[in-house]
Amino acid sequence: MDDLKLFAESKEKLRHLLQVVTTFSNDIRMEFGVDKCRLVNLHRGKLVDADSFRINERDEIRSMAEGESYKYLGFLQLKGIHHTAIKKELQEKFLYRVSRILKSFLSAGNKTKAINTFAVPLLTYSFGVVKWTKTDLKAIERALRVSLTKFRMHHPKSATERVTLPRIEGGRGVTDIQALCAFHIQQLWRYFVESQNRHEIYRTVCGADHGFSALHLAQEDYQLNCDVKTTDEKIAAWKLKELHGTHPHQLAQTHIDKVASNAWLVRGDLFMETEGFMIAIQDRVIATKNYRRYILHEEVEDRCRKCNAVGETIEHVVAGCQALAEAAYLGRHNAVAKIVHQQLALKHNLVNQYVPHYKYLPSPVLENSCVKLYWDREITTDVLIRANRPDIVVYDKRMKRVTIIDIAVPLDRNVQSTFSTKITKYHDLAEELRQMWHLEGVRIVPVVISATGLVPYALINSLEELELRNELHSIQKAVVLGTCNTVRRFLNHHNTSN
Structure with a gap:
């Protein structure tokens, strides 16, 4: 500590205290900074003008006047702290x-x-x-x-x-x-x-x-x-708020893993603009026509500017507009599918080099002596089966087993129902493959994550079944970035048209 205050009843007592400090400073070879010292003379709580306080023949301490301040331990003060x-x-x-x-x-x-x-x-x-x-x-x-x-x-x-x-x-x-x-x-x-x-x-x-x-x-x-x-x-x-409260209520659902759903925030590896934009999407405060009409009370038509079919809510923009399905939603879906496909290809030695998923171009068929991996291929069956084109199919030749993998990125509220729908959708195909290829077993593994990054327990179970649990963060990040990109493009289209 090199900051010290001395309190005394009179100048004589102050001189004595100052002499003690001076002596001690000299003994330990610490320089006594007289030029930084100041004198404050108080009488009954009021500042009184006083002459400078002379320590010796060459050094004196200047007295402070009303309106001045002195920084002690980082705080400006005189009679008290300012x-x-x-x-x-x-x-x-x-x-x-x-x-x-x-x-x-x-x-x-x-x-x-x-x-x-x-x-x-x-x-x-x-x-x-x-x-x-x-x-x-x-x-x-x-x-x-x-x-x-x-x-x-x-x-x-x-x-x-x-x-x-x-x-x-x-x-x-x-x-x-x-x-x-x-x-x-x-x-x-x-x-x-x-x-x-x-x-x-x-x-x-x-x-x-x-x-x-x-x-x-x-x-x-x-x-x-x-x-x-x-x-x-x-x-x-937060939950009590009509708009903002929707997201925490979704987080609290029994089928949602809250910790995994917030993992992208915990990692914090996105740009601050992207993170803030996704938070705004989750809070439903994006300036869609529905928001502008019913929340901001602007006089605008609230039909979707793209499909012109239904109201333009943030849920509609994120995962419900037919006009965005073939481009924006498909691109987000394929980003997840590419992550899963590449990791399976690496796991089974079908490819030998990792590339970022946005640069990865899956081959329709990858094969070696042990495994055959299909990407978005129609499977020919003896009987007519409409749902015969899953996103990914893994055929284990040695174990005589097939894994049917299908990807989905639905709205928050549709996550659980989508998972069940995927199981039902490919049930007939699984039974047909079992008979046609004389398989020991067929499993259907849906990979379902919400458009705002909510992670159901079912997704974690699916990734563990595929031995891809470590890829959850990559999948979640790809979905968050895809959703932000979709909403930005949607809003920019509005600005351009204006």
């Missing part, structure tokens, strides 16, 4: 650091970590020392969200609860500043109160602090007046 000036300075520095982080080329997850470790500690240091009010802290959080919106990391209409919710719960993982402030104040308050039995100075300070400090030590069980909510309370508030 709370207003410090809060303004800290907020400006905090937002400056946030903007520097958001301008960087870090991924969305790393930008969140950087905010929590590089920007938030600026404020943390002041908690318990500077008197922050509930209004002050809310203003900082609001300014933070404005910055996130400015750099397209957060949609202005998205659920505010998600900003500070942990990523594993579907949030963005930014530190809750109000909760952090309340925690630090409570910890400091407990330290001083519990230390009263150790020394008289603690008892004196606690007894005298009737609101003089931010800790209010004389008040039993002091709590900062902040709007502090637990994670469960934030999730409950």
Whole structure:
């Protein structure tokens, strides 16, 4: 510690204290910085002008006047701490650091970590020392969200609860500043109160602090007046929102793996614009015609601008528009299918080099002495079977077994029914193949993931059955990117036509 305050009743006593410090500093070869020192003369709580305080023949300490301030341990003060000036300075520095982080080329997850470790500690240091009010802290959080919106990391209409919710719960993982402030104040308050039995100075300070400090030590069980909510309370508030609440309700379904569904957020490896856009899609605040008409109350026709058949809701755009089926939806579907096909080909030594799925061109048939792998091929049968073109078929020659794999990327609410439909759809084909190829067994393995990245337990079971459990993150990322690309193109088509 190199910052020290000396308190004395008179100049003579102050001189004595200063001599002790000077002697000690000289003994340990520490330079005594007289030029940085200042004198404050107080009489009954009021600042009194005083002459400079001379230490020796060549060194003197200048006296401070009204309106001046001195930075001690990082805080501007004179008779007391300049709370207003410090809060303004800290907020400006905090937002400056946030903007520097958001301008960087870090991924969305790393930008969140950087905010929590590089920007938030600026404020943390002041908690318990500077008197922050509930209004002050809310203003900082609001300014933070404005910055996130400015750099397209957060949609202005998205659920505010998600900003500070942990990523594993579907949030963005930014530190809750109000909760952090309340925690630090409570910890400091407990330290001083519990230390009263150790020394008289603690008892004196606690007894005298009737609101003089931010800790209010004389008040039993002091709590900062902040709007502090637990994670469960934030999730409950999120669920209560008519639009935003749809996604958390889907996450809470018994057939949905919540941890796996939020894994793309936990990894945080997307660009911040993409992550913010997908969050806006999940929160249903994208400016579709339906949203503009019924939420923003604009006078627009709400029929889909592409198919002109039904209302243009975000669900319709994501996975329900017939005009997008042959291009956008098929491309997203094929991205998942390519990941599965390539990994199966690598597993069975049918290909020997991995390439990114968007560069991968599956061959209609891959074969060696052990396995034959089909890609989107019609299977000829003795009897007419309409569903005879699954996405992928694996024929194990040695075990005399066939695996029929079909991919689907439906809406959140249709995930469970789609899985069942796929099983039923290929039941006849499976029985026909069993008889035609004299197989020991045929299994149908649907690979179903929702268009917004929700992962049903059935998908995990399917991937484990295919021994491709590690590919879940690649599949989820491909779907999230495909959905964001589809919605962006859809909205850009509107802008171009205008």
